[in-house]
Amino acid sequence: MATNIAKIACAVAFAAGVAAPVTAAAKSSTVTAIEERGTLLCSGHNGSYFGFVEVNDKNEWKGLDIDMCRALTTAILGDPDKAQIVPLSWAQRFPALQSGDVDVIIKATGWTMGRDTEVGLQFSLPYFFGGTQFMAHGDLGITEAKELDGGTICVEAGTTIERLAGNYLKTLGIEHTMVSYEKASELRAAYLANRCDAFAAWGPFLAVLRATELEKPDAHIILSDQLSNEPIAAAMRQGDEEFVDMVNWMIAALLIAEEEGVTSANVEEMASNPPNPKIARLLGVDPGMGERLGIRDTWAKEMIAATGNFGEIYDRNLGEGSPYKLERGLNNLWSHGGVLYAPILD
Amino acid sequence: MDAAALKLRRSRRDMLVQTLLVVFVVLVIWVAISTAHTNLTELNMTSGFGFLERATGWSYSFSLIDRSIDDSYSKTLLIGFLNTLFLGLICIVLSTILGFAIGTARDARQLGLNSLATVYIQIFRNLPLILQLVFWYAVLIHMPGPRQAFTMGEVAFLSNRGLMLPGFNVSPTVVLAMFAAVVLLAVVIFRQKSLQPVQKLLLWLVSGSGAMLLLAWIFAPADSSIFSIPAQQGLRFRGGIGVPIELVAMILAITLYGSAYIAEVVRGGLNEVPSGLTEAGKALGLSSRAIWFHVKVPMALRTIMPPLGNQWIFIMKATTLGVAIGFSDLFYIVSTSITQSGQTLELMGLLMLSFLLINYSLAQLVNFMNARLALKGH
Numbered sequence: 001m002a003t004n005i006a007k008i009a010c011a012v013a014f015a016a017g018v019a020a021p022v023t024a025a026a027k028s029s030t031v032t033a034i035e036e037r038g039t040l041l042c043s044g045h046n047g048s049y050f051g052f053v054e055v056n057d058k059n060e061w062k063g064l065d066i067d068m069c070r071a072l073t074t075a076i077l078g079d080p081d082k083a084q085i086v087p088l089s090w091a092q093r094f095p096a097l098q099s100g101d102v103d104v105i106i107k108a109t110g111w112t113m114g115r116d117t118e119v120g121l122q123f124s125l126p127y128f129f130g131g132t133q134f135m136a137h138g139d140l141g142i143t144e145a146k147e148l149d150g151g152t153i154c155v156e157a158g159t160t161i162e163r164l165a166g167n168y169l170k171t172l173g174i175e176h177t178m179v180s181y182e183k184a185s186e187l188r189a190a191y192l193a194n195r196c197d198a199f200a201a202w203g204p205f206l207a208v209l210r211a212t213e214l215e216k217p218d219a220h221i222i223l224s225d226q227l228s229n230e231p232i233a234a235a236m237r238q239g240d241e242e243f244v245d246m247v248n249w250m251i252a253a254l255l256i257a258e259e260e261g262v263t264s265a266n267v268e269e270m271a272s273n274p275p276n277p278k279i280a281r282l283l284g285v286d287p288g289m290g291e292r293l294g295i296r297d298t299w300a301k302e303m304i305a306a307t308g309n310f311g312e313i314y315d316r317n318l319g320e321g322s323p324y325k326l327e328r329g330l331n332n333l334w335s336h337g338g339v340l341y342a343p344i345l346d
Numbered sequence: 347m348d349a350a351a352l353k354l355r356r357s358r359r360d361m362l363v364q365t366l367l368v369v370f371v372v373l374v375i376w377v378a379i380s381t382a383h384t385n386l387t388e389l390n391m392t393s394g395f396g397f398l399e400r401a402t403g404w405s406y407s408f409s410l411i412d413r414s415i416d417d418s419y420s421k422t423l424l425i426g427f428l429n430t431l432f433l434g435l436i437c438i439v440l441s442t443i444l445g446f447a448i449g450t451a452r453d454a455r456q457l458g459l460n461s462l463a464t465v466y467i468q469i470f471r472n473l474p475l476i477l478q479l480v481f482w483y484a485v486l487i488h489m490p491g492p493r494q495a496f497t498m499g500e501v502a503f504l505s506n507r508g509l510m511l512p513g514f515n516v517s518p519t520v521v522l523a524m525f526a527a528v529v530l531l532a533v534v535i536f537r538q539k540s541l542q543p544v545q546k547l548l549l550w551l552v553s554g555s556g557a558m559l560l561l562a563w564i565f566a567p568a569d570s571s572i573f574s575i576p577a578q579q580g581l582r583f584r585g586g587i588g589v590p591i592e593l594v595a596m597i598l599a600i601t602l603y604g605s606a607y608i609a610e611v612v613r614g615g616l617n618e619v620p621s622g623l624t625e626a627g628k629a630l631g632l633s634s635r636a637i638w639f640h641v642k643v644p645m646a647l648r649t650i651m652p653p654l655g656n657q658w659i660f661i662m663k664a665t666t667l668g669v670a671i672g673f674s675d676l677f678y679i680v681s682t683s684i685t686q687s688g689q690t691l692e693l694m695g696l697l698m699l700s701f702l703l704i705n706y707s708l709a710q711l712v713n714f715m716n717a718r719l720a721l722k723g724h
Contacts (some may be wrong), residue, residue: 158685
């Protein structure tokens, strides 16, 4: 008898558990907390991680990841300046998220199985892909690794990059000499002294090195080849699926806007006279965009007006509009030879 | 107790002490190995030498034989071993020659020569080797690039990538055969008692070059020249023998440092020769060159040999600094293998074993030369 009561209690509890999300408003508890607080807490960096999370001497933040955070803030709160950047080191970011010091980590964080399971995180759609690349001296007049035949390549010894580069060049059938150094400083000195024709490292790192630490950035070129890939995504606490939806659709809206040619400059015009039903839905002219996430219907329109579409964010922080001049490569829309794509907006 | 009983007791006691010592050493080693094994098993780390057959997947700056990233760890380690041996032997030969020259200058009466040698020794002996190595490497890689290389008659080039020399258009195996032939000729020719030293040298040079040309002519590809001359093509030089700049820097730094020590050893040895002997040579009307060759050096060698052997072993060990500038010596290969394969203990063991082998052989060679040099009856 006692066991039967327990079983019934269990079944009731289970039924309640299943039913609860259905009956409750589909609104994220994190979003509610953000609205109550009036600010969105985002991960910054202890210093500058150039291109992604940069801070100047006036404590002003910029970069691709900061703009993604400002876009999310605009989507939820309607004002990009309500984003509050919390400086965190690489090691601090996950504990800070778990303890609620930040609402989301948007900071060059790669999606790995360990983080997804053991660390207890949820990842959004990847919004950036960073992989191993080559940087070469500009006077060689080359643009891709195929032209490195006979060249000398410098790498850091004992890294995955050492193997990736060796494997890649072998696959291309490129004869080369690999010189590997134990210390990054020696590697850099050797490359600068022209001991090697090219330098293999993580692409964004090379772009930063080229733009900020080399005397003549234009004398060096980052080759178009991508040797490996790490999906960079926003990380959230496990257990708030609605917030994951929110962040996913924030990223999706930025990509759809780029796909449809909606920019910060023409967004108002497009909203007043939508050229197609998809844009009408995206910008909240047709209702549904916000309702399904529990926020305003015009969130995407406000967000695009504030930060621009994904292409604009990229160009401003890493691409042509930035000191780094990083080519989009894989970080372009699928329709332009990249791998970024948005889920279907229906 | 009589003497015999006392002796027996003593030998038993000695035996007991020796046995205990051996048992203790064996026990310590066994405990160390089994502890390491237990700890590794607990951490789920694999131990053993199975990884030696796996492909490495990475490349490095220098090898005497053909290499690829598909090579197994055992082949890569062998290449590292050969590189260390090659670099070590070159440095030993060069620093011994240079050391004898400078040590002699240090022993000379001329003030200018003497003080020059003193300055050389003080500079190169008193600065840490790694500092000198990094310095020379920095100097060398700041030389012009391959497109603006210094050239010597369009056949040899020096750039910040290395030294390009003309060579024979043959495989490394044939080069090895050439080397063997030249050594063999040297052994045969220098044993001839009927020839003057200069004649021997001339004969050896001529016959050696002849043998090399003959081998090159036989083994060179049919449709091309027997010589391979480096030529700039694209990003690098093709043809010829390429000496990478890392190897040049290693040879330069180790030779300068090692020769300064050897010079001091040589000076000490020359000092030991009783002045009566040199005076006797003078009285016999020998030239100072003849005195140096036939009186001073043969006498001094007996004092020089043991510390010289130590210097040779030191030079061998100094090759491990290659890791600082990206030269792929054995230590560099081992340390990269450790980070890439994670087999720390096994690789460290192999590294120690290799150096033990090299340096024990060197020590045996020095002992052998010492025995040959010893005065009969002393």
